[in-house]
Amino acid sequence: MTAGASSKDILLAVSHVSLSFGGAKAINSFSFEVERRSICSLIGPNGAGKSSMLNILNGVYVPQEGLITYNGTTFERMEPLKVAAMGVARMFQNNALFGKMTVLENVMAGLSRKAKTTVIEHALGLPRARQESASFELKSDQAIDFLDLNPYRDLVVEALPYGIQKRVGLARALVSDPEMILMDEPMAGMNKEEKQEMSGFILDINKKLGITIILIEHDISVVMSLSDRVVVLDYGRKLADGRPEDVAKNPEVISAYLGTVH
Amino acid sequence: MKTNAGQMTVETSLQINAKPQTRKLPSASTIAFVILVLTAPLFASHYWLMAIITPVMILSLAGIGLNIKTGYAGMVSVGAGAFMAVGAYGMFNFAAHGGITNFPLALLLGGISAAIAGYLFGLPSSRIKGFYVMVTTLAAQFFVEWLFTKNAYFYNYGSVPTITLPPMTLFDLDINGNNTIRYYVVVIIVLLMTLAAKNIIHSHVGRNWMAIRDMNTAAGVIGIDSARYKRLAFTIGSFYLGIAGALWAFLFLGTASTLSFDINRSFQVLFIIIIGGLSSIRGNFIGAAFILLLPILIDYMVKATLGSALNPGFLSNMNKVIFGSLIIILLIKEPEGFDKMLRNLTGYIKRRKS
Ligand SMILES: Nc1ncnc2c1ncn2[C@@H]1O[C@H](COP(=O)(O)OP(=O)(O)O)[C@@H](O)[C@H]1O
Ligand SMILES: [Mg+2]
Numbered sequence: 181m182t183a184g185a186s187s188k189d190i191l192l193a194v195s196h197v198s199l200s201f202g203g204a205k206a207i208n209s210f211s212f213e214v215e216r217r218s219i220c221s222l223i224g225p226n227g228a229g230k231s232s233m234l235n236i237l238n239g240v241y242v243p244q245e246g247l248i249t250y251n252g253t254t255f256e257r258m259e260p261l262k263v264a265a266m267g268v269a270r271m272f273q274n275n276a277l278f279g280k281m282t283v284l285e286n287v288m289a290g291l292s293r294k295a296k297t298t299v300i301e302h303a304l305g306l307p308r309a310r311q312e313s314a315s316f317e318l319k320s321d322q323a324i325d326f327l328d329l330n331p332y333r334d335l336v337v338e339a340l341p342y343g344i345q346k347r348v349g350l351a352r353a354l355v356s357d358p359e360m361i362l363m364d365e366p367m368a369g370m371n372k373e374e375k376q377e378m379s380g381f382i383l384d385i386n387k388k389l390g391i392t393i394i395l396i397e398h399d400i401s402v403v404m405s406l407s408d409r410v411v412v413l414d415y416g417r418k419l420a421d422g423r424p425e426d427v428a429k430n431p432e433v434i435s436a437y438l439g440t441v442h
Numbered sequence: 443m444k445t446n447a448g449q450m451t452v453e454t455s456l457q458i459n460a461k462p463q464t465r466k467l468p469s470a471s472t473i474a475f476v477i478l479v480l481t482a483p484l485f486a487s488h489y490w491l492m493a494i495i496t497p498v499m500i501l502s503l504a505g506i507g508l509n510i511k512t513g514y515a516g517m518v519s520v521g522a523g524a525f526m527a528v529g530a531y532g533m534f535n536f537a538a539h540g541g542i543t544n545f546p547l548a549l550l551l552g553g554i555s556a557a558i559a560g561y562l563f564g565l566p567s568s569r570i571k572g573f574y575v576m577v578t579t580l581a582a583q584f585f586v587e588w589l590f591t592k593n594a595y596f597y598n599y600g601s602v603p604t605i606t607l608p609p610m611t612l613f614d615l616d617i618n619g620n621n622t623i624r625y626y627v628v629v630i631i632v633l634l635m636t637l638a639a640k641n642i643i644h645s646h647v648g649r650n651w652m653a654i655r656d657m658n659t660a661a662g663v664i665g666i667d668s669a670r671y672k673r674l675a676f677t678i679g680s681f682y683l684g685i686a687g688a689l690w691a692f693l694f695l696g697t698a699s700t701l702s703f704d705i706n707r708s709f710q711v712l713f714i715i716i717i718g719g720l721s722s723i724r725g726n727f728i729g730a731a732f733i734l735l736l737p738i739l740i741d742y743m744v745k746a747t748l749g750s751a752l753n754p755g756f757l758s759n760m761n762k763v764i765f766g767s768l769i770i771i772l773l774i775k776e777p778e779g780f781d782k783m784l785r786n787l788t789g790y791i792k793r794r795k796s
Binding site: 238239240260263264270272276277278279289291293295297305312313353 | 637638639641642644645646647649650652653655656657659660661662663664665666667674678721
């Protein structure tokens with residue numbers, strides 16, 4: 181912990197991060213903080229740079245400028261494997277599931293990084309390898325059960341409805357006992373009931389399991405009801421940052437949102 | 443639901459199968475297949491054992507090796523023959539130069555040679571993508587052919603560039619002369635290695651390969667080291683190809699050269715996995731049987747319908763035309779291969795029954 185830290189328990193701090201693709205700036209000196217065990221929403225119009233920000237956190241994109249502090253350690257750039265090992269999981273905007281694998285296999289893949297057994301132990305079917313696989317399966321089944329995915333367990337994911345795929349993506353993220361989950365539009369394309377159901381899962385994950393969440397979401401009513409904090413991004417710049425009720429009153433936010441069609 | 447006793451058992455067994463379980467029992471068709479190849483020497487002719495089942499089993503094993511790289515890990519390889527050659531030449535050289543005449547040990551060392559070659563040629567795969575990975579495997583093909591033809595050391599300075607094993611030992615069994623023993627050695631090695639491949643595919647290793655194949659970025663973000671698992675696929679796939687190559691050279695052909703493992707062999711193994719079905723273990727056996735039996739069948743049919751007076755050159759061309767057309771038709775009808783077709787069919791029959 182740095183000397184100047186306030187009483188707030190900050191899990192993630194992004195400081196003056198900039199990212200450009202060729203000449204185009206996607207993110208411009210963007211800073212925000214996420215408190216441990218909170219839900220922080222990242223909102224803004226399409227193309228604002230929200231997904232790019234998550235990709236920076238995951239180490240998929242490398243920012244030209246800025247620092248990221250996670251759990252007290254500061255990084256100039258993140259690396260996907262290390263980020264995963266630190267306990268950061270991700271739900272992708274396009275789901276990014278493993279299309280030809282079953283729901284169970286997709287969820288079990290979320291545990292792969294915890295595997296301690298070798299390929300030779302598996303080839304020979306040794307007890308240690310079988311025990312590990314069985315424990316992965318048991319753990320995955322718990323995640324599948326938690327997200328009501330039992331009927332789909334052994335089906336190939338690419339054929340499943342979009343809303344179910346979103347839940348598979350969440351199960352895959354959840355199964356590894358992450359400290360934080362980055363959720364990129366987990367409710368896009370869902371109807372009201374499905375959104376309510378997903379909101380319920382997100383609240384449970386946050387409140388019961390104590391997992392910190394960064395949520396990208398367009399539905400303002402969902403954002404207002406779920407978030408502890410809302411950060412507004414507009415064309416790569418931070419427009420507002422604060423408690424949901426304060427952000428909702430911000431005139432700049434209102435005008436930016438009135439100018440956008442969803 | 444009105445059923446008699448016989449149908450009831452079918453219904454119940456289906457329900458049991460539908461219940462998820464960690465260790466899946468082998469299917470009835472798998473058990474039947476294993477029993478068939480293990481008992482074949484009791485009823486099949488020498489021709490069937492040595493000229494049909496043996497090569498089908500060996501090429502199925504090669505198919506598994508290529509399927510690990512291409513079907514499961516998603517890296518197209520057109521150099522299967524190269525790694526088969528390294529397996530065969532590796533085994534030969536450990537026997538000829540290293541004096542290792544213990545058959546299983548020499549075979550294992552041949553497989554390990556191929557695995558090392560696979561690892562080395564797989565190194566670029568973590569940095570480059572798709573088409574360029576294919577080009578590396580093609581480079582492997584030509585490099586290996588050059589290496590084993592132009593360097594007499596590798597064929598032990600023989601007068602012709604061919605390799606034949608010195609007399610080998612296998613416990614107290616006569617691996618050098620007894621055909622039944624050769625047959626069983628091939629069948630048992632292939633069956634055990636198939637079981638091992640199945641275990642690997644159903645482990646986190648197999649899931650990681652498929653995850654990299656289906657969505658590489660997401661695989662990285664959930665903590666799967668894609669570079670490492672690509673190299674592993676190259677290594678293990680090549681080990682399988684190497685063992686298959688050594689068996690092909692010494693237990694099927696007897697004497698081999700780089701011609702036994704040229705680009706045609708590579709394409710033959712590639713066709714086997716495409717026809718049988720990518721990322722299917724059973725598909726390799728179906729594909730290998732199809733590829734090896736179809737020409738014999740066409741030959742037989744053409745002779746039966748057009749008479750045996752035909753010009754043999756014409757017959758062999760005719761065979762190629764029919765063979766090629768059938769493959770194209772098959773791939774248009776079922777791009778996912780015979781294994782998928784079979785699964786669709788069994789699914790259809792089950793639905794009809796219920
Ligand atoms: N890989 C990429 N290459 C080039 N431009 C990109 C890439 N990813 C995102 N962008 C650009 O960055 C900007 C922000 O995109 P994104 O982060 O996806 O926005 P959001 O998720 O807020 O809708 C857009 O202009 C987009 O076109
Ligand atoms: Mg986005």
